[in-house]
Amino acid sequence: MKTRIDIACLVDDDPVYIFATKKVMTMANFCNSFLVFNNGREALDSLIAIMQSGAKMPDVILLDVNMPVMDGWQFLDEFIKVKPLQKTIIYIVTSSIDPEDIQRAKSYSEVSDYIVKPVTEKTLHNILSDFQQA
Amino acid sequence: MYSEIFVNQAPNAIAMFDTEMCYLAASQKWIRDYGLQGKEIIGKSHYEIFPEIGEDWKQIHRECLAGAINQNEDAYFLREDGSEQWLMWDVRPWYKEDGKVGGLLMYTDDITARKKTEQQLLLSEAQFRGAFEASPNGIAIVSLQGNWVNVNPAMCHILGYSKEELMQPTFQDITHPDDLAPDMALVHELLEGKREYYHLEKRYKHKDGHYIWALLSVSLVKDSAGKPKHFVSQVTDIDMQRLTQHKLEQTLNKLEGLMEASTQVGIIGTDTKGLITTYNKGAENLLGYTPDEMLYKQTPQIIHVKEEVEERAKELKAILGREVSGFDVFVTLPREQQYETREWTFLRKDGTRFSVQLTITAVHENGELVGYLGIFADISEIKRVESEIKSLLDVTSDQNERLKNFAHIVSHNLRSHSGNITILTELLLEEHPELESDEVVQNLKLSAANLKDTIAHLNEVVAMNTTVTQNLKKLHLKTRIDTAIQNVKAIAEANNVVIENYVDDSYYVSGIEAYLDSIVINFLTNGIKYRSLQRQPVVKINATADSGYVTISFEDNGIGMDLKLVKHKLFGMYKTFHGNADARGIGLFITKNQVEALGGKIDVESTENVGTTFKVYLKNENTH
Numbered sequence: 001m002k003t004r005i006d007i008a009c010l011v012d013d014d015p016v017y018i019f020a021t022k023k024v025m026t027m028a029n030f031c032n033s034f035l036v037f038n039n040g041r042e043a044l045d046s047l048i049a050i051m052q053s054g055a056k057m058p059d060v061i062l063l064d065v066n067m068p069v070m071d072g073w074q075f076l077d078e079f080i081k082v083k084p085l086q087k088t089i090i091y092i093v094t095s096s097i098d099p100e101d102i103q104r105a106k107s108y109s110e111v112s113d114y115i116v117k118p119v120t121e122k123t124l125h126n127i128l129s130d131f132q133q134a
Numbered sequence: 135m136y137s138e139i140f141v142n143q144a145p146n147a148i149a150m151f152d153t154e155m156c157y158l159a160a161s162q163k164w165i166r167d168y169g170l171q172g173k174e175i176i177g178k179s180h181y182e183i184f185p186e187i188g189e190d191w192k193q194i195h196r197e198c199l200a201g202a203i204n205q206n207e208d209a210y211f212l213r214e215d216g217s218e219q220w221l222m223w224d225v226r227p228w229y230k231e232d233g234k235v236g237g238l239l240m241y242t243d244d245i246t247a248r249k250k251t252e253q254q255l256l257l258s259e260a261q262f263r264g265a266f267e268a269s270p271n272g273i274a275i276v277s278l279q280g281n282w283v284n285v286n287p288a289m290c291h292i293l294g295y296s297k298e299e300l301m302q303p304t305f306q307d308i309t310h311p312d313d314l315a316p317d318m319a320l321v322h323e324l325l326e327g328k329r330e331y332y333h334l335e336k337r338y339k340h341k342d343g344h345y346i347w348a349l350l351s352v353s354l355v356k357d358s359a360g361k362p363k364h365f366v367s368q369v370t371d372i373d374m375q376r377l378t379q380h381k382l383e384q385t386l387n388k389l390e391g392l393m394e395a396s397t398q399v400g401i402i403g404t405d406t407k408g409l410i411t412t413y414n415k416g417a418e419n420l421l422g423y424t425p426d427e428m429l430y431k432q433t434p435q436i437i438h439v440k441e442e443v444e445e446r447a448k449e450l451k452a453i454l455g456r457e458v459s460g461f462d463v464f465v466t467l468p469r470e471q472q473y474e475t476r477e478w479t480f481l482r483k484d485g486t487r488f489s490v491q492l493t494i495t496a497v498h499e500n501g502e503l504v505g506y507l508g509i510f511a512d513i514s515e516i517k518r519v520e521s522e523i524k525s526l527l528d529v530t531s532d533q534n535e536r537l538k539n540f541a542h543i544v545s546h547n548l549r550s551h552s553g554n555i556t557i558l559t560e561l562l563l564e565e566h567p568e569l570e571s572d573e574v575v576q577n578l579k580l581s582a583a584n585l586k587d588t589i590a591h592l593n594e595v596v597a598m599n600t601t602v603t604q605n606l607k608k609l610h611l612k613t614r615i616d617t618a619i620q621n622v623k624a625i626a627e628a629n630n631v632v633i634e635n636y637v638d639d640s641y642y643v644s645g646i647e648a649y650l651d652s653i654v655i656n657f658l659t660n661g662i663k664y665r666s667l668q669r670q671p672v673v674k675i676n677a678t679a680d681s682g683y684v685t686i687s688f689e690d691n692g693i694g695m696d697l698k699l700v701k702h703k704l705f706g707m708y709k710t711f712h713g714n715a716d717a718r719g720i721g722l723f724i725t726k727n728q729v730e731a732l733g734g735k736i737d738v739e740s741t742e743n744v745g746t747t748f749k750v751y752l753k754n755e756n757t758h
Contacts (some may be wrong), residue, residue, distance in 0.1 A: 014550060014554070016551075016554040016558070017550065017553075017554055020554055020557040020558055020561060021557075023561050024557065024561065027561075027564065066546060094546070095546045095547070095549035095550040095553060096546045096549075097549070097593060098546075116549075117549065117550060117553040117554075118553035118554065118556055118557040119557070120557065120560075
């Protein structure tokens with residue numbers, strides 16, 4: 001049986017997605033706790049604060065691309081600059097199957113994979129095995 | 135005595151002597167020839183009258199008195215004064231009734247004039263022969279009937295025949311049919327004495343069969359009585375000249391035709407200073423000025439808009455770094471780079487304006503600038519259409535943009551919602567397993583799945599490129615079909631459908647693997663879906679090829695369709711015809727688009743309850 005991860009972070013502006021994904025994560029026994037942010041700005045500010053306070057950073061970030069205020073790409077660019085000490089695995093999770101988006105995601109070495117919504121239990125199990133190998 | 139009268143009045147120089155060489159009679163001509171007018175000679179001795187007669191002649195006379203005859207046809211004498219004289223004579227005895235010699239008959243004639251003429255004739259004949267043989271012009275003696283009497287080497291050379299060959303046909307035979315009539319007419323005029331000679335440019339048929347242009351000069355040679363004897367024809371090969379001239383004429387005609395016939399293209403020529411020297415019909419039509427108003431009176435500045443010319447002058451100053459003004463605004467660049475094409479606004483005589491495209495060319499003659507030629511066309515209509523096209527293009531690109539946005543909405547937003555619904559339905563069932571039997575929930579689940587599929591299909595449509603020619607590869611048809619068969623193997627077996635691949639190993643088509651696989655899979659699943667339950671379902675795949683296309687046929691023995699009813703919408707989006715549970719109308723739509731993107735086409739034949747055959751034409755790669 002796979003060990004679950006500690007903190008999973010969801011960055012998405014779609015409450016239905018958040019609701020459903022949290023439920024799937026719970027059922028899949030994916031993590032101990034969630035951090036949820038509704039856009040990139042919110043996520044960035046909070047994560048920087050967490051980092052500076054020395055608190056535990058999330059192990060995995062599931063990052064949406066299309067969001068108001070600050071989108072996924074902008075978040076990535078800023079987050080990379082901060083250079084967090086702890087290793088955080090980032091997944092792009094989006095409905096977009098635009099090849100341009102997929103290509104762009106691949107251009108970031110910090111991005112582990114590109115996941116097309118919806119996030120299912122199977123997706124989460126794959127992430128868990130990646131995580132354990134890492 | 136009659137004989138005396140006879141001698142006296144004979145037309146020749148005759149004298150009659152007795153045995154003592156005394157004159158018995160002498161003709162008037164004798165007296166004239168020897169300068170004896172007014173002298174009494176009858177009865178006197180010949181030697182007394184001509185004391186210079188030498189012994190040699192006296193000897194001859196004695197011999198003749200003894201019965202001999204002395205004749206000379208042409209004796210040559212060089213006189214003391216250097217003049218030449220030819221004489222002929224006949225000295226013979228005459229006999230009395232008793233048969234005895236009565237004396238001598240002497241006949242002489244001065245043939246100097248005749249001899250000189252003869253000599254001249256010989257000389258001129260030799261000269262003629264030399265000229266005839268050596269002349270670079272063809273010379274022929276032609277009989278009155280048109281037969282060759284003699285031809286010179288040049289004539290043979292011009293016409294390509296040997297002398298023997300050329301003597302066979304008449305000149306009519308080797309004359310171009312169109313030139314025969316005028317030639318014959320002139321021949322008749324010669325014969326009728328209406329003219330002494332004629333010149334004619336005509337075409338002769340060369341031995342090779344092609345016609346050559348020649349200048350023919352013919353004169354009629356008459357005999358001394360003025361009767362026509364034969365023609366002397368001189369032929370000069372002017373083929374090159376004539377060809378050049380012909381071309382020049384053609385070009386000139388064309389140019390003139392162009393100038394005058396082009397009623398919608400203006401042509402204005404000027405001298406180096408800008409004075410208009412050429413002004414065609416088109417220019418007149420377009421500008422409203424008559425040639426009389428323009429020629430040698432105006433420069434093209436009258437039809438230009440002043441502000442535009444000033445604007446151009448500024449541009450030229452910037453380009454060339456020097457002031458350019460007046461007529462030079464138009465011709466500076468043409469002078470330096472041979473020609474210049476620009477759009478201008480022209481002013482008509484009535485003051486209205488129109489757009490033209492004007493090309494100005496510098497005209498040189500023998501390397502020297504002699505003027506300029508401006509050719510212009512009214513492009514108002516083109517301008518109008520251009521702006522129309524541009525606005526259409528704007529609309530199209532606007533629509534394209536909206537379509538892209540739509541694609542984006544489909545791709546992203548719709549998918550998000552659909553994904554949510556799918557996952558929520560699954561969560562609902564997981565939390566409340568008892569709802570699995572609830573019909574509403576079952577339908578909800580089905581709808582969620584269908585929505586997901588629909589969006590996936592729409593995405594395929596949106597993502598599909600209409601042209602993919604740059605990515606086309608040479609694909610081995612049989613391998614691709616075998617791969618596709620493997621792909622559908624599970625559902626084929628589940629439905630007890632036999633798939634038979636008869637495609638020859640040698641065929642290659644032009645395509646993209648993903649497209650070709652998708653096309654084949656689609657037809658195979660179609661064949662499986664629409665199988666007949668009344669017989670063993672079979673799908674057969676065949677291929678034939680011609681130089682352009684490989685035709686792949688997918689033949690099933692399924693339920694078929696009534697093409698009269700459905701053919702027009704068969705390949706439309708979201709059309710299904712069978713009420714079949716998993717009928718997916720998008721399939722044929724996508725397949726058709728994929729085939730077309732590969733540069734191919736689809737055809738279909740079907741009979742209800744017998745089966746359907748789809749034919750896919752893809753570009754044959756074997757021939758490439």
